[in-house]
Amino acid sequence: MSAQYYEGIGRRKEASARVRLFPGGTGRFVINDKEGGDYMPRAGDMDIIMEPLRVIGQERGFDVSVHVNGGGISGQRDAIRLGIARAILKLDPEAKPALREKELLTRDARVKERKKPGLKRARKAPTYTKR
Numbered sequence: 001m002s003a004q005y006y007e008g009i010g011r012r013k014e015a016s017a018r019v020r021l022f023p024g025g026t027g028r029f030v031i032n033d034k035e036g037g038d039y040m041p042r043a044g045d046m047d048i049i050m051e052p053l054r055v056i057g058q059e060r061g062f063d064v065s066v067h068v069n070g071g072g073i074s075g076q077r078d079a080i081r082l083g084i085a086r087a088i089l090k091l092d093p094e095a096k097p098a099l100r101e102k103e104l105l106t107r108d109a110r111v112k113e114r115k116k117p118g119l120k121r122a123r124k125a126p127t128y129t130k131r
Contacts, residue, residue: 005065006091010083012108015071019083021091025063031080032067045077052085052104056095082107 005020029036029046040046053059064084068076085104088095099105113122120126 006087008083008086010079012078013071013075013111015075015079017068017079017083019087020065021087022063027060028063030065049080052088055098055102
């Protein structure tokens with residue numbers, strides 16, 4: 001991979017992804033030193049991740065390197081997608097309206113609600129017993 005790259009940070013739930021876009025690449029996609037399809041084997045995950053590149057019409061125009069940690073599969077997937085969109089924005093600020101229209105620049109702020117005292121989970125109450 002070449003030396004010049006554009007970096008974007010994406011976060012979702014507990015996952016955090018550092019994405020580097022290398023212009024003029026062959027479409028190589030590496031996540032945590034593994035091929036993208038090997039790291040994200042679920043059907044449709046790679047399609048969701050590649051959406052920002054598809055919006056600007058450059059699906060094969062970049063080599064992508066990702067370091068992601070924390071969270072689960074879907075949180076990591078959405079963090080990578082946001083990171084790619086932010087890196088594209090640094091590369092080409094003209095792409096902002098197209099990315100904004102598809103809601104690819106918005107961080108999904110939903111996180112797990114904290115557990116409250118006296119409850120089993122955030123909202124689940126213990127079973128009521130009359131006797």
